[in-house]
Amino acid sequence: MYMRKTTAHLTDEEFALYTDAIILNSLDRLPNEILCHMMECARCKEELMELLNLVEAQKSHTRPETHPFFGQMTV
Numbered sequence: 001m002y003m004r005k006t007t008a009h010l011t012d013e014e015f016a017l018y019t020d021a022i023i024l025n026s027l028d029r030l031p032n033e034i035l036c037h038m039m040e041c042a043r044c045k046e047e048l049m050e051l052l053n054l055v056e057a058q059k060s061h062t063r064p065e066t067h068p069f070f071g072q073m074t075v
Contacts (some may be wrong), residue, residue, distance in 0.1 A: 010044050017069060019051050024072050049054040 011016070014034050021027050027035070039045055066072065 004031075005036070005052060009041060010034065010037060010047075015044075015048065015051055018048060019055060020067055020070065022052065023055070024067060024070050026070050026072070 004014075018030065018038060020035060038048065045069050
């Protein structure tokens with residue numbers, strides 16, 4: 001079971017996991033604590049959008065790999 005260590009903003013690792021979940025269409029597999037925080041926090045939503053824009057810009061420069069948490073190939 002996943003337990004957030006803080007009630008503050010998402011950590012870099014949580015942002016990475018959330019971003020990967022979006023890419024892999026696996027938001028339903030994220031821990032509720034992360035999902036709830038993202039729904040309530042405007043600052044984290046903004047940071048996520050910036051991160052997703054960066055990922056989109058880098059898509060053509062990466063090769064697919066198996067994601068360690070979701071066990072799926074990344075896009």
